[in-house]
Amino acid sequence: xxxTLLLVQGxxxxxxxxxxFLMAAGLTLIFGIMNVVNLAHGSLYMIGAYLASSFxxxxxxxxxxxxxxxxxxxLVGVVVELVTIRRLYAxxxxxxxxxxxxxxxxxxxxVRVVWGKAARYMALPAALAGHVELxxxxxxxxxxxxxxxxxxxxxxxxxxxxxxxxxGMLIRAGASNRTMVGALGIDIARLFTLLxxxxxxxxxxxxxxxxxxxxxxxxxxxPILILTFVVIVIGGIGSIRGALVAALLVGxxxxxxxxxxxxxxxTMLPPQAASQAGPALASxxxxxxxxxxxxxxxxxxxxxxG
Amino acid sequence: MExxxxxxxxxxxxxxxxxxxxGARLLDTPFYLTLFGRIMIWALAALSLNLxxxxxxxxxxxxxxxxxxxVYTVGILSYHGVHSGFVQWPAxxxxxxxVALVIGAISLRTSGVYFIMITLAFAQMxxxxxxxxxxxxxxxxxxxxxxxxxxxxxxxxDATTFYYLVLGxxxxxxxxxxxxxxxxxxxVIRGARSNERRMRAVGFPTFRYxxxxxxxxxxICGLAGVLLVNFVKYVxxxxxxxxxxxxxxxxxxxxGMGSVVGPALGAFAFLLLEEVLSSYxxxxxxxxxxxxxLLVLWGKRGLAGLLAPRDGT
Numbered sequence: 197x198x199x200t201l202l203l204v205q206g207x208x209x210x211x212x213x214x215x216x217f218l219m220a221a222g223l224t225l226i227f228g229i230m231n232v233v234n235l236a237h238g239s240l241y242m243i244g245a246y247l248a249s250s251f252x253x254x255x256x257x258x259x260x261x262x263x264x265x266x267x268x269x270x271l272v273g274v275v276v277e278l279v280t281i282r283r284l285y286a287x288x289x290x291x292x293x294x295x296x297x298x299x300x301x302x303x304x305x306x307v308r309v310v311w312g313k314a315a316r317y318m319a320l321p322a323a324l325a326g327h328v329e330l331x332x333x334x335x336x337x338x339x340x341x342x343x344x345x346x347x348x349x350x351x352x353x354x355x356x357x358x359x360x361x362x363x364g365m366l367i368r369a370g371a372s373n374r375t376m377v378g379a380l381g382i383d384i385a386r387l388f389t390l391l392x393x394x395x396x397x398x399x400x401x402x403x404x405x406x407x408x409x410x411x412x413x414x415x416x417x418x419p420i421l422i423l424t425f426v427v428i429v430i431g432g433i434g435s436i437r438g439a440l441v442a443a444l445l446v447g448x449x450x451x452x453x454x455x456x457x458x459x460x461x462x463t464m465l466p467p468q469a470a471s472q473a474g475p476a477l478a479s480x481x482x483x484x485x486x487x488x489x490x491x492x493x494x495x496x497x498x499x500x501x502g
Numbered sequence: 503m504e505x506x507x508x509x510x511x512x513x514x515x516x517x518x519x520x521x522x523x524x525g526a527r528l529l530d531t532p533f534y535l536t537l538f539g540r541i542m543i544w545a546l547a548a549l550s551l552n553l554x555x556x557x558x559x560x561x562x563x564x565x566x567x568x569x570x571x572x573v574y575t576v577g578i579l580s581y582h583g584v585h586s587g588f589v590q591w592p593a594x595x596x597x598x599x600x601v602a603l604v605i606g607a608i609s610l611r612t613s614g615v616y617f618i619m620i621t622l623a624f625a626q627m628x629x630x631x632x633x634x635x636x637x638x639x640x641x642x643x644x645x646x647x648x649x650x651x652x653x654x655x656x657x658x659x660d661a662t663t664f665y666y667l668v669l670g671x672x673x674x675x676x677x678x679x680x681x682x683x684x685x686x687x688x689x690v691i692r693g694a695r696s697n698e699r700r701m702r703a704v705g706f707p708t709f710r711y712x713x714x715x716x717x718x719x720x721x722i723c724g725l726a727g728v729l730l731v732n733f734v735k736y737v738x739x740x741x742x743x744x745x746x747x748x749x750x751x752x753x754x755x756x757x758g759m760g761s762v763v764g765p766a767l768g769a770f771a772f773l774l775l776e777e778v779l780s781s782y783x784x785x786x787x788x789x790x791x792x793x794x795x796l797l798v799l800w801g802k803r804g805l806a807g808l809l810a811p812r813d814g815t
Contacts, residue, residue: 233615283799289615290561294755295798297748302791309785422626422744425619433615476634483627487608490620494611 200334205455206448211340213447214347218402219424220431220439221354222395228434229371230388232281233289235296237399237424238417239303240276244269244400245407245416246307249316258321265404266397273396277389285388304414315411343405350398351440358436367391371434423450426482430489432496441497446482453481512763519669523662535661541773542668543729548753548765549672549679550722555751556759557683558715559695560610563618564625565750567605568598568720570632570742572727577737578638580647587650587658591728598724599717601628606716610709625747632739643738650732658732668729672766675722680762682718691715752794 223237248265252258280299284292320339327335358364366387369377378384402420410416427446431438458474465473489497519538526535547569554560575594584590609620633641649658658664682688694701694708701708731737740746749772757768775793779786 227615233618280795280799287798289618290555290755291798293561293563293618294748294752295795297752298791298794298798300748300791301745301787301794305785305787305791309788418744422622426623429616429619429623472635472637476631479630479634480627483623486620486623490608490612490616494616496616 200331201455202452203330203334204336205451207336207340207344209448209451210444211343211347211447212451213444214344214351215402215406215420216423216427216447217351217440217443218347218398218405219420220427220443221351221436222398223424224428224431224434224436224439225367225371226392226395227428229367229374229391230281230285232284233292233296234281235293235421236276236299236303237395238421239300240269240273240396240399240417241403241406241420242307242412242414242417243272243303244403245318245412246311246316246403247400248404248407249318249412250311252318258318258324261318262401262404266400269400269403270393270397273399274389274393276396277392281392282385282388300418308414313414315413317411318407320408339408346401346405350401354436363387363390423482426486428496430486430496432498435496435498438496438498446485449485450482454478457481516673520666523665532661535665537777539661539665539668539733541770542672542766543726543733544750544753544773545766545769546668546672546675546726546729547723547750548757548769549675549762550719550726551750552754552759552762552765553679553682553722554712554715554719555754556761556764557688557695558691558712560712560716561618561751562609562621562716562719562747563744563751564605564621564623564747565719565723566742566744566746567625567628568602568723569727569730569746570625570628570739571598571601571720572724573731573737573741574632574635574638574727575724576650576728576731577644577646580650581638581644585648585651587652587656590650591725594728595721595724598727599721602717602720602724603713606713606720610712610716622744622747625742626744629739629742629744632742638737641739643736643740646731646735646737649735650728664733668733671725671729675725676762676766679722683762687711687714756797 219237219241223234226232226234226237244265247268248261251264251268252261255261255264276299280295284295287295324339324342326338328338328341330336356364358367366377366382370382370384370387374384403417406416406420423446427439427442430446431440431442454475457478458470461470461474461477464470493499519542522538523535526532547565550568551562551565554562572594575597576590579585579590579593605621605624609617609624612620632638638644652658656663656667658667683692690701690706690708690711694706694712698708727741730741753768753772754765755768756772757766758764776786776790779789783789
């Protein structure tokens with residue numbers, strides 16, 4: 197196995213893992229504390245990317261676009277929470293799935309109406325467009341390293357927020373006993389709305405950072421949403437720590453699998469069979485991984501609630 | 503009085519469906535034959551989901567997977583020169599049953615949100631498997647080389663014959679599901695939905711009952727896939743896309759869970775609404791999305807609830 201390729205693919209996996217963590221952290225918190233399954237989380241990711249692309253067009257600055265897109269996505273999240281999600285807290289999961297499925301249909305069509313059908317692309321600023329030489333002869337895109345660093349920063353900030361601040365204390369308390377926190381005089385509804393906004397901002401951040409790598413188009417949120425579900429199920433619903441570990445695992449397994457499984461099969465199978473089975477097996481790998489984890493731990497790696 | 507009204511309404515609906523081919527010929531609009539044929543196939547898929555969702559309380563968000571398995575089994579056999587329906591159809595139904603057995607055996611170890619997410623993830627896995635099968639068209643899919651052949655017994659190429667075959671299967675399977683949910687087996691899975699702990703305490707191995715229901719639902723949905731691929735003469739991973747699973751769920755809820763005929767009503771209402779909306783604007787999803795949200799927030803009992811009071815049967 198080529199060590200350079202392994203390094204580069206490992207970093208790619210890390211970068212996918214970080215993106216997944218940004219999505220999963222918000223989703224798992226929203227589920228953990230509010231007991232709501234929010235399928236529209238992928239839509240917030242998509243909206244973050246679209247908004248950033250427009251802000252970049254208007255201001256000409258990538259940084260400014262990011263800084264504007266995050267609060268804007270959080271605002272969209274807050275509005276969504278106030279208009280629909282709020283009415284779903286007391287409902288069963290089936291209702292939540294259906295209602296947020298309706299929201300996805302709405303948002304996917306809305307971006308087609310507002311931004312048109314064609315995919316949009318974001319240009320990277322010159323400062324982030326280059327490559328870094330990690331080792332002699334191993335060049336890696338600077339922007340992908342930026343994603344990894346930003347993700348680690350957000351993860352640390354989230355950790356501090358949850359474990360060291362009053363808001364974090366309320367979030368943890370709300371996750372373990374909502375009724376009691378409400379009885380102690382905390383405005384639970386406002387806490388939920390703010391938390392939903394925070395989750396939306398993180399999903400938006402993931403979308404903004406995906407903008408320059410992928411094309412921005414209607415429906416871009418769903419593939420990552422489903423990967424995020426896999427992450428949450430593996431990590432244990434409601435657990436931030438589980439989300440982090442599972443996101444990195446899924447990112448690495450997926451990326452490394454796609455890079456190394458086809459050549460590995462090529463050494464064992466006739467080339468024609470390997471060229472067919474390799475990509476098929478690689479794309480199924482994380483789901484097989486998930487099934488394997490669940491076979492031993494049906495509640496995920498770090499179950500948050502009993 | 504109400505029961506009689508309900509029976510009359512259902513009889514009227516069946517009579518209407520039986521008259522569609524005649525009407526389409528008289529009005530010279532074969533479009534309606536295609537439209538109602540397609541709707542009935544989706545109704546079959548919704549009927550099968552309702553067995554586990556409405557009666558078993560298992561919220562499967564990956565039901566389109568079995569539709570896809572049916573589609574691909576027929577497509578792959580046909581691609582390799584096996585055109586006989588007597589081979590293709592049982593093979594497709596068996597494969598769907600087997601896939602449902604594996605997915606069910608893993609997913610049913612969990613419950614609640616885990617179950618929703620896992621069934622979704624497995625369906626997505628099969629979707630990506632379909633996309634990566636380059637021999638069979640990959641992402642774009644492929645045209646079905648030949649419709650299933652029944653040695654002169656049945657000609658699926660004839661639109662009217664095919665239409666009545668679909669109608670016949672739909673009615674027959676409604677009867678099967680009706681008998682099933684009123685049997686001892688149906689009572690056990692309905693009991694497990696209401697109070698699993700009690701059912702287990704009474705001595706029923708609820709996991710096994712659930713798994714059987716899951717496999718039966720998967721097989722019927724596989725049959726819907728077999729019909730669908732012969733109907734549209736096209737094999738594509740798009741049939742397994744997760745939005746298809748979501749749409750089947752919406753049909754069941756729209757029509758009313760826990761009623762045998764509800765899902766079919768839901769399928770008609772949903773697909774006709776889609777048809778009407780899309781004739782007015784290409785951005786029909788902009789209206790359909792909020793309609794689904796409103797429906798969930800305020801229209802809990804579904805269309806079947808309008809016909810009769812819900813009694814859980």
